[in-house]
Amino acid sequence: MDLNLNGKRALVCGSTQGMGLAIARELANQGARVTLFARNENALKEVVTTLPGEGHDYLVADFDNLEGVRKKALTGIGGGDYQILVNNTGGPAPGKIYEAEISEFEVAIKRHLYVSQTLLQLLLPGMKAANYGRIVNIISTSVKIPIPGLGVSNTVRGAMASWAKTMANELGQFGITVNNILPGFINTGRITSLISNRSKAQGRTEEEIKAEMVSSIPAGRFGESEEIADCATFLCSPSGAYINGTSLRVDGGRTGSI
Ligand SMILES: NC(=O)c1ccc[n+]([C@@H]2O[C@H](COP(=O)([O-])OP(=O)(O)OC[C@H]3O[C@@H](n4cnc5c(N)ncnc54)[C@H](OP(=O)(O)O)[C@@H]3O)[C@@H](O)[C@H]2O)c1
Structure with missing residues (x-):
C-alpha cells in the first residue's frame, strides 16, 4: 500500500479543530505540505507549529464571506501547486426544516457549496497539470438518511454530494478523484x-x-477524529486512485441503509 504524500501539497479547510485538524495532521504525517484554512488566526498560528514536517502555512477567512475567501485564496494559493483539497467547515445551525428562513439556506449553501466550488476552481489547474488530484468533502450520513432536527444541513449536504458526484464524472480522466466522507457521531x-x-x-x-x-x-x-483522518488520508494517497465518486460512511455502522 502506498500512502506516501511526499511532494504533495494539501489545502485543508476547517482545520483548527475536530476532524479538519486531525486530517491536516495525518496528511502532514504522510509527508504532505499543508495549508490550513479557517477563521481563528490564533488557533491557526498554534496548529501550524504542531504539524509534523516542514513548509506548512495557513490562510484566514470566514467562509460566510465568499468574496473574502476568494481574495485570501487567490493571494495565498492562486496558481499554487496543490494536489489535495479537503472541503470542510462548520455545520449549519440545527432546526426543523419547515421553520427555516431562506437566509439560513443561503448562509449554508454559500459556506459549503460555493466555497468548495471557488477553491476547486483555483486548485484545478495544478491538479490537472500534475495528473494527480484528490478532493475529499466532509459531509454527513444525512446524504443516505436525513437526520431529524438538521433540516438545512440535510438539504445542503445533499447538494454537496450531487456536486461531488458530478465532478467525479468530469474529472476522473485527469487523474483526479472526488469523494465524500460521511462521518457518524464523532x-x-x-x-x-x-x-x-x-x-x-x-x-x-x-x-x-x-x-x-x-x-x-x-x-x-x-468515533474519533483520527478515524476520519485515516480514511481521508487513504483517499488522498496514491493507493486511493481507483476510488472515485463515492460517499463513504465512517459511522460505526449506524446508518441504517445498505
Ligand atoms: N462531529 C460529528 O459528529 C459530525 C457528524 C457528521 C457531520 N459533521 C460535520 O463535519 C464537519 C466538521 O465537523 P467537526 O465536528 O470536525 O466540527 P468542529 O469541531 O466544530 O470544527 C469545525 C471547523 O470548521 C471551522 N469553521 C467553522 N465555521 C467556519 C467558517 N464560517 N469559516 C471557516 N471555517 C469555519 C472551525 O474553525 P474556526 O472556528 O477557526 O473557523 C473548525 O476548524 C461539519 O460540517 C459538521 O457539521 C460532524
Whole structure:
C-alpha cells in the first residue's frame, strides 16, 4: 500500500479543530505540505507549529464571506501547486426544516457549496497539470438518511454530494478523484453542541441524549477524529486512485441503509 504524500501539497479547510485538524495532521504525517484554512488566526498560528514536517502555512477567512475567501485564496494559493483539497467547515445551525428562513439556506449553501466550488476552481489547474488530484468533502450520513432536527444541513449536504458526484464524472480522466466522507457521531465540538441543543429542546439531560445516540451505533461508541483522518488520508494517497465518486460512511455502522 502506498500512502506516501511526499511532494504533495494539501489545502485543508476547517482545520483548527475536530476532524479538519486531525486530517491536516495525518496528511502532514504522510509527508504532505499543508495549508490550513479557517477563521481563528490564533488557533491557526498554534496548529501550524504542531504539524509534523516542514513548509506548512495557513490562510484566514470566514467562509460566510465568499468574496473574502476568494481574495485570501487567490493571494495565498492562486496558481499554487496543490494536489489535495479537503472541503470542510462548520455545520449549519440545527432546526426543523419547515421553520427555516431562506437566509439560513443561503448562509449554508454559500459556506459549503460555493466555497468548495471557488477553491476547486483555483486548485484545478495544478491538479490537472500534475495528473494527480484528490478532493475529499466532509459531509454527513444525512446524504443516505436525513437526520431529524438538521433540516438545512440535510438539504445542503445533499447538494454537496450531487456536486461531488458530478465532478467525479468530469474529472476522473485527469487523474483526479472526488469523494465524500460521511462521518457518524464523532467526538468533536460539533457533536457536543448538538447534544446540548437536543437536551434543551427535549428537556432531557445531556447524558440521556448521549446514551440514546450511542445505543444507535453497532460499534457501541462515538468515533474519533483520527478515524476520519485515516480514511481521508487513504483517499488522498496514491493507493486511493481507483476510488472515485463515492460517499463513504465512517459511522460505526449506524446508518441504517445498505
Ligand atoms: N462531529 C460529528 O459528529 C459530525 C457528524 C457528521 C457531520 N459533521 C460535520 O463535519 C464537519 C466538521 O465537523 P467537526 O465536528 O470536525 O466540527 P468542529 O469541531 O466544530 O470544527 C469545525 C471547523 O470548521 C471551522 N469553521 C467553522 N465555521 C467556519 C467558517 N464560517 N469559516 C471557516 N471555517 C469555519 C472551525 O474553525 P474556526 O472556528 O477557526 O473557523 C473548525 O476548524 C461539519 O460540517 C459538521 O457539521 C460532524
